[in-house]
Amino acid sequence: MVVDRAELHALLDDALVAHVGVTLGEHPVVLPAAFAADPDGPDEDGTLYVHGSVAAGWLRGATDATVCVTVTQLDGLVAGRSAFHHSMNYRSAVVIGPARLVEDPAEKQHALRLIVDHMVPGRSATLRPDTRKELAATAVLAVPLHEASLKVRGGGPVDEPEDVAAGVWGGHVPLRLVAGEPVADVDATGAVPDDVRRRADVLAAR
Amino acid sequence: MVVDRAELHALLDDALVAHVGVTLGEHPVVLPAAFAADPDGPDEDGTLYVHGSVAAGWLRGATDATVCVTVTQLDGLVAGRSAFHHSMNYRSAVVIGPARLVEDPAEKQHALRLIVDHMVPGRSATLRPDTRKELAATAVLAVPLHEASLKVRGGGPVDEPEDVAAGVWGGHVPLRLVAGEPVADVDATGAVPDDVRRRADVLAAR
Known part of the structure; x- marks a missing residue:
């Protein structure tokens, strides 16, 4: 194919x-x-x-x-x-x-x-x-x-041309799918890792 | 079921x-x-x-x-x-x-x-x-x-408890799916209709 x-x-x-x-x-x-x-x-x-x-x-x-x-x-x-x-x-x-x-x-x-x-x-x-x-x-x-x-x-x-001519809005x-801020688990320590942060940032920006 | x-x-x-x-x-x-x-x-x-x-x-x-x-x-x-x-x-x-x-x-x-x-x-x-x-x-x-x-x-x-204990971030x-601004067709006249505007606003806000 x-x-x-x-x-x-x-x-x-x-x-x-x-x-x-x-x-x-x-x-x-x-x-x-x-x-x-x-x-x-x-x-x-x-x-x-x-x-x-x-x-x-x-x-x-x-x-x-x-x-x-x-x-x-x-x-x-x-x-x-x-x-x-x-x-x-x-x-x-x-x-x-x-x-x-x-x-x-x-x-x-x-x-x-x-x-x-x-x-x-x-x-x-x-x-x-x-x-x-x-x-x-x-x-x-x-x-x-x-x-x-x-x-x-x-x-x-x-x-249809007649619907366009009639002035109907089209x-x-x-x-788009976007990401929010990463949510750390209750037991998680330390900062959000770079990979997760990058993923969220890329999905938040698109 | x-x-x-x-x-x-x-x-x-x-x-x-x-x-x-x-x-x-x-x-x-x-x-x-x-x-x-x-x-x-x-x-x-x-x-x-x-x-x-x-x-x-x-x-x-x-x-x-x-x-x-x-x-x-x-x-x-x-x-x-x-x-x-x-x-x-x-x-x-x-x-x-x-x-x-x-x-x-x-x-x-x-x-x-x-x-x-x-x-x-x-x-x-x-x-x-x-x-x-x-x-x-x-x-x-x-x-x-x-x-x-x-x-x-x-x-x-x-x-796994041992991964949590090891301090790995989780x-x-x-x-979420969000909407951008409605895009009017090139031939469209007038304002974005209320229904389309509302739909975009609801999807933009969530």
């Missing part, structure tokens, strides 16, 4: 939540999940990783099945001059492919670091290594980024 | 995008969609409506099938004291049920107004009626809100 890879990876960097669709029994189930994309991952055109508890039924149901991972960033509300031309501005990537349970310890550790660093860039390097128990409790799925489509809508409404309301 | 209905409807009011999972061919497909919930809708425990173009394959694929509609609001990043205890704060509703194509003209019109008013409260009353052509081009699916589950995570990390970064 042809897709602008730079635009795809920009969205996968920006967005923080993926919606993973798996077939459980007779019907699809869609669940939110943390994720990370690795353009240089071992799968064709790179790898998208999602993780969860090994106890999660959807992870077992997804393993070796074809799944759909959709990542959407909402960028605005489009107030058209008619109900029909109301819309939303967004970027959405739809990735469809076979879900592979990551069993290689090095790849699994790499994927988990990517997922943490996707939330807070640079953070994984500041943390102790995962324990064997923690690694065993976590399942990581890999989906190839090969079959990926990207849909982007931006700007104002596309209205436009859009930009939306 | 037991779920706090007030909390469910508060999330369905807050969130603007649903992710709809349908089975197309052999695998699930997950697509973002505008939606609205009607607690008093005709289905058991109320109705969730999504709409799209009648030309959209996923809407045809969903009709009379069991679908999953998931609505997620991201509320924060949780920076744990270990990679394992990193998480996100979110509220997520998972609704599973048979998708019914809305054919009754009055229900369809009602659902489309709800969807517009979910984006910009009060807006549908200010717009001209939909034309027959517009109504014919739009498909609305109804899913009962009966089988709905809600997952909520809030606050800081739940860390906390969270609140996230």
Whole structure:
């Protein structure tokens, strides 16, 4: 599938939540999940990783099945001059492919670091290594980024000429996800670490 | 299924995008969609409506099938004291049920107004009626809100006592979706209407 890879990876960097669709029994189930994309991952055109508890039924149901991972960033509300031309501005990537349970310890550790660093860039390097128990409790799925489509809508409404001529107002309301001040845990000592501070500042400024 | 209905409807009011999972061919497909919930809708425990173009394959694929509609609001990043205890704060509703194509003209019109008013409260009353052509081009699916589950995570990390004792920082970064100033279309005349202004102000203030 042809897709602008730079635009795809920009969205996968920006967005923080993926919606993973798996077939459980007779019907699809869609669940939110943390994720990370690795353009240089071992799968064709790179790898998208999602993780969860090994106890999660959807992870077992997804393993070796074809799944759909959709990542959407909402960028605005489009107030058209008619109900029909109301819309939303967004970027959405739809990735469809076979879900592979990551069993290689090095790849699994790499994927988990990517997922943490996707939330807070640079953070994984500041943390102790995962324990064997923690690694065993976590399942990581890999989906190839090969079959990926990207849909982007931006700007104002596309209205009927007669509604424009009638002088009805049309436009859009930009939306963005922003961060507030980091909140230290009650037991936390010391200053907010640089990585968390930077993450909050970057998300507060956009 | 037991779920706090007030909390469910508060999330369905807050969130603007649903992710709809349908089975197309052999695998699930997950697509973002505008939606609205009607607690008093005709289905058991109320109705969730999504709409799209009648030309959209996923809407045809969903009709009379069991679908999953998931609505997620991201509320924060949780920076744990270990990679394992990193998480996100979110509220997520998972609704599973048979998708019914809305054919009754009055229900369809009602659902489309709800969807517009979910984006910009009060807006549908200010717009001209939909034309027959517009109504014919739009498909609305109804899913009962009966089988709905809600997952909520809030606050800081739940860390290992030894990591807390070691003095590693832990906390969270609140996230929220905010609106910028409404952007008038190039052809738009007059002031930003009250409904759009209010919507932007409410989303800017939270």
